[in-house]
Amino acid sequence: MVPHMSKKNSFSSLVVIFLITFATTGVYAQILSFDKCGHHLVMETYEKKYPGFKEAVETTFENVRNIKNSGFSRNDVYIIDVVFHIVWKDSRENLHDSIILNQLAVLNKDYRLLNENRNEIRSIFKDLQTDAKIEFNLKEIIRVKTNANFQLSLSGLPDNVKNASEGGSKAVTPENVLNIWVCNIRPIPFIGGQILGYAYPPAGLDNWPANANAPSPGLDGVVLDFRVVGSNNPNILNVQGMDYDSHGRTCVHEVGHYLGLRHIWGDGGGIFGGSSCSVDDGMEDTPNQxxxxxxxxxxxxxxxxxxSNDLPDMLENYMDYSDESCQNIFTEDQVSHMRKVLENQRKGLIESQVNTSEINNYSFIKVSPNPGMGEFTIHYTSDSRVLLYTVYDISGKLLLSANPENDKQFKVFVSPGIYYINIIDVKGISTSTRFISY
Known part of the structure; x- marks a missing residue:
């Protein structure tokens, strides 16, 4: 995803520092000294490991495009449960809950067209700006202290972050939950190269060639470098004197890949520049780039x-590599594509949805009533005592923090809005859920 460089550094000073060649397979993986998104590396790495992977992803993409009428209402709001895995080695990497909740708020605002900069879109693209009607519900924050390193290598990606036996954190029911791993993504030793995140696109398993093995479902999800999570993150990623200014949209971009979107330029052009206008992202309403x-x-x-009908580049699109501060659009076709992926290849994410009054049944926290009118009873159902509870608003701002006198049940009072309550018990288990006041 897209890093914003400080004004003291220009993009023209960024040069390619190496080109990895997989000589035995004829595969070339290109990495810049500050590569934003690892999508290209995902595709090349898994094509090498599982011949036919790229074909399966391409076939899935085309199958989704060809779905004319899914039978689902375009007004349905799809809610995706999210588990954040914070896999940390030093204290900087163990991000505070407020940063995670802020990242969740960025996702919800951008996918619901509630982002503060939505009106900064150019008039020629304004009518294409679309509310995806996709929301993200925090199911759990899992914290794992590790001694492992999560490093890019000549053979691929740091997927050991998803393996508990290798110092990572095991995915939680990936067929029903979006797993997001947060860790320190390290560059290749002695060579360099930095990515900010990566995700696996949906692949239609029925389309896999004979004798081709799909990547393990346990690898499915998004991986983010800890320094690009949220817009309130005090950790700054600096590579060769260049700073990344996070607006939390690395995650927005990678979730777009997870839901089937391509880069807006269709991965044409290459790292050495030049136009490749014949390569497309498969969306009818994004201009050629x-x-x-x-x-x-x-x-x-x-x-x-x-x-014909030439338009300028849509650099406002979340699937470009533009400055995050000017990103503010998913188009109608992009939204339709993501929703069809949710109704088909990733239908497990929405099949288990419950109504709003039951949304807190996923964790040890029961909120009653939910939604309600300002006064809520919180009941912690685990066999452990509550050590601390905190309440945040949708922007990640801390509103309440207390050690309740009654360690199993207590009340909170809030004004209208969407809130998250996090409880840490005496065993150190952290769990969160959402509640709504109207």
Whole structure:
């Protein structure tokens, strides 16, 4: 995903520092000294490990495009349960709950078209801006202290973060839950290269070639570097003197891949630049774009001028590599594609949905009533005592923090809004849930 460079550094100073060649397979993986999103590396790595992976992803993508009428209402709001795995080695990596909740708020705002910068879209693209009607509900925050390193290598990605036996954290029911791992993604030793995150796109398993093995379901989800989570993160990622200014949209971008979207330029162009306008992202309402934008908010940029009905590059799109501060749009076709993926390849994420009054049944926390009118009774159903509870609003702002006198049941009072309560018990178990006041 997209890093924003401090003004003292320009994108033109960023050079390619190496090109990995997998000589035995003829596969080339390209990594910049500050590569934003590991999507290309995901595709190449798993094509090498599981021949036919790229074909399966491509076939799945085309199958989704060809679904004319899913039978689902476009007004349905799909709620995806999310588990954050905070896998940390030093205290900086053990992100505070407020940062995780802030990241969740960014996801919800951007996917519901409630982002503060939504009106900064250019007029030529305004009518394409679409509410995805997809929300993200925090099911759990799992914290794992580790001695392991999570490092890019010549053979691929740091998926050991998803394996408990290798110092990581095991996925929670990946067919029903979006797992997001947060760790320190380390560059390749002596060579360098940094990615901010990566995700696995949906692959239709029925389309796999004979004798081809799908990647383990336990690998499915999103991985983020701990320094790019949330917009209130005090940790700054610096590579070769260049700072990344997080707005929490690395996660927005990677979840887009997880829900089946491609980069807006269709991964044409390559790292050495140049136009590749014949390569497309498969969306009818995104303009042709020859290459990634690359840290820019230059709204005069147009990399494909030789096509009919020409439009400038849509650098406001979350699936570009533009400055996060100017991103504010999923298009109607992109939204339709993600929703069809949820209704088909990732239907397990929404099949288990319950109504709002039951949304807190996922954890040890029971909130009654939910939704309610300002006064809520909180009941902790675990066999352990409550050590501390905290209440945050949807922006991640801490509102309440207390050690309840009654360690199993207590009341909280809030004004209208959406809130998250987190409880830490005496065993150190942390669990959260959402409640709504109207």
């Amino acid at each position: 020859g290459e990634q934008t690359g840290f820019s908010c230059n709204k005069t940029r147009n990399t494909c001028t030789d096509v």
